[in-house]
Amino acid sequence: MMDSLRDIAGLFLNLDILDRYGYRILQGLGLTLQLVAVSVLFGFVLGMLIAHARLSKSWLLSGLAYCYTTFFRGTPLLCQLFLVYYGIGLFLPAWRATLEDIGLWAYFRDAYIWVVITFTLNTAAYQAEALRGAMQAVPRGQTEAAKALGLHQFRILQTIIWPQALLIALRPLGNELIIMIKASSIASLATLYDLMGQTRFIFARTFDLSVYLYAAILYLLMVETIRRLWGLMETRLMRHTLR
Amino acid sequence: MLIRKTAQRLAIAAFALASLLGPAVAKDWKEIRIGTEGAYPPFNNLNAKGEVEGFEIDYVNMLCGKMKVKCTWVAQDWDGIIPALLSNKYDIIVAGMNATDERKKKVDFTHVYTRVPPAFIAAKSAKTNDITPAALKGKVIGAQASTIHMNFLEKYYKDSTLKGYPTQEEANLDLANGRLDYIVADKVALLDFLNAKGKDCCKFIADVARDPVIHGDGVGMAVRKEDQDLKEMFNKAIDESLKDGSFKAVASKYFTFDIM
Numbered sequence: 001m002m003d004s005l006r007d008i009a010g011l012f013l014n015l016d017i018l019d020r021y022g023y024r025i026l027q028g029l030g031l032t033l034q035l036v037a038v039s040v041l042f043g044f045v046l047g048m049l050i051a052h053a054r055l056s057k058s059w060l061l062s063g064l065a066y067c068y069t070t071f072f073r074g075t076p077l078l079c080q081l082f083l084v085y086y087g088i089g090l091f092l093p094a095w096r097a098t099l100e101d102i103g104l105w106a107y108f109r110d111a112y113i114w115v116v117i118t119f120t121l122n123t124a125a126y127q128a129e130a131l132r133g134a135m136q137a138v139p140r141g142q143t144e145a146a147k148a149l150g151l152h153q154f155r156i157l158q159t160i161i162w163p164q165a166l167l168i169a170l171r172p173l174g175n176e177l178i179i180m181i182k183a184s185s186i187a188s189l190a191t192l193y194d195l196m197g198q199t200r201f202i203f204a205r206t207f208d209l210s211v212y213l214y215a216a217i218l219y220l221l222m223v224e225t226i227r228r229l230w231g232l233m234e235t236r237l238m239r240h241t242l243r
Numbered sequence: 244m245l246i247r248k249t250a251q252r253l254a255i256a257a258f259a260l261a262s263l264l265g266p267a268v269a270k271d272w273k274e275i276r277i278g279t280e281g282a283y284p285p286f287n288n289l290n291a292k293g294e295v296e297g298f299e300i301d302y303v304n305m306l307c308g309k310m311k312v313k314c315t316w317v318a319q320d321w322d323g324i325i326p327a328l329l330s331n332k333y334d335i336i337v338a339g340m341n342a343t344d345e346r347k348k349k350v351d352f353t354h355v356y357t358r359v360p361p362a363f364i365a366a367k368s369a370k371t372n373d374i375t376p377a378a379l380k381g382k383v384i385g386a387q388a389s390t391i392h393m394n395f396l397e398k399y400y401k402d403s404t405l406k407g408y409p410t411q412e413e414a415n416l417d418l419a420n421g422r423l424d425y426i427v428a429d430k431v432a433l434l435d436f437l438n439a440k441g442k443d444c445c446k447f448i449a450d451v452a453r454d455p456v457i458h459g460d461g462v463g464m465a466v467r468k469e470d471q472d473l474k475e476m477f478n479k480a481i482d483e484s485l486k487d488g489s490f491k492a493v494a495s496k497y498f499t500f501d502i503m
Contacts, residue, residue, distance in 0.1 A: 086413075089420035096421055109383070109422045111406070191385075191406040191417075200322060201407065204389030207325055207349045 028198030039119035047127030072125030134169035281318035343459035355461035
């Protein structure tokens with residue numbers, strides 16, 4: 001039974017490749033998920049701060065935040081990655097002695113941290129704009145009413161603005177997560193063996209195009225899973241708006 | 244049953260497509276398109292104008308002259324250099340490519356025209372010239388991705404951290420800034436770097452003994468398996484150039500030592 005299943009699968013898949021390199025593909029998948037999860041989470045925190053800076057009454061703060069989101073949303077992620085990765089490389093020789101003293105050299109020389117930082121900076125810009133829009137969509141009257149009741153500024157954010165804004169931002173934030181999963185494939189150009197990196201490695205050994213097909217299917221699976229989860233979450237969280 | 248039918252139809256469709264795209268009959272080789280990487284000096288490189296230059300360009304242009312054929316050059320990223328040959332973007336690869344068993348499954352190689360050892364280089368601060376896997380345990384070693392050097396590292400240096408780069412130049416950059424402890428590549432390409440940009444940061448460590456399984460017989464030109472006539476043409480031209488001294492004449496412009 002197992003044998004005939006294998007035969008059928010063999011019509012579509014190159015089982016030899018999966019036997020030899022399946023483990024590498026899974027490792028790559030793990031790194032991709034980790035990269036995206038870490039940078040989207042950090043990006044959310046940073047994005048929240050930037051969204052508030054954008055809405056701040058201080059022109060300096062809102063101006064800086066505006067420049068930030070314009071730059072990171074207006075330039076290619078690959079360009080940003082090379083700027084950060086090789087740009088930092090220029091400073092590494094000078095920093096080396098200090099970093100070795102405090103035992104952080106191993107992290108700073110590695111590509112991982114710089115890829116996470118670049119991805120975080122990039123996704124923070126997109127998330128900030130989504131969050132800013134969502135917060136502006138909460139009617140002003142609610143803030144005024146809360147002030148009239150004597151609520152403190154932070155209390156207003158915590159109990160009135162954020163809960164409503166996050167619901168509005170849910171969909172765009174989900175889209176951003178999906179975009180990051182796909183965009184993260186450029187991590188392989190900075191020496192990381194993420195899903196795309198492993199795929200390129202295997203392709204170089206086998207010259208078998210089907211590896212790229214497997215990678216595409218895995219990306220599709222990730223994206224589709226998240227899309228469905230997001231759909232469920234949205235239905236659940238928005239149930240009070242249904243009539 | 245249904246699956247088999249579908250598979251058959253797909254196979255027929257793929258075959259029809261391939262015969263449309265690929266050359267159906269043996270060609271009369273008057274014009275030859277040559278694929279190279281253009282990022283592996285001194286073998287092949289792109290100059291400021293974006294034109295190919297280097298030892299391989301001069302050498303093969305010389306061969307083309309002798310064979311009385313017109314040769315045009317195409318620059319192609321290393322990762323896709325064999326697939327692009329197979330999909331008929333050019334007819335032959337001349338890109339410092341070692342004739343390994345893995346590659347021979349997909350393409351045929353001409354006679355060898357360069358045989359240089361791979362080598363290790365390192366930052367100036369490296370304390371020993373010992374390159375045994377035990378000595379390099381825990382070190383960070385870089386190589387160009389998809390090369391025999393990366394395969395060599397994967398096979399023997401399992402306890403080191405290995406980094407694969409899109410081009411050799413990016414690996415060199417990361418050795419210079421301290422991200423890498425060592426680099427493995429063809430000795431000639433590495434000496435080229437050490438004599439120029441890498442003068443201050445880096446130094447030569449040691450030659451690597453060739454592993455025939457990984458490193459192959461030497462550098463050859465790759466052709467599609469069906470183009471046996473093209474392979475024979477170049478085999479003859481290479482053999483002659485090695486005998487009559489014309490190979491040496493070109494090589495001596497680029498190298499101070501024997502590369503064959």
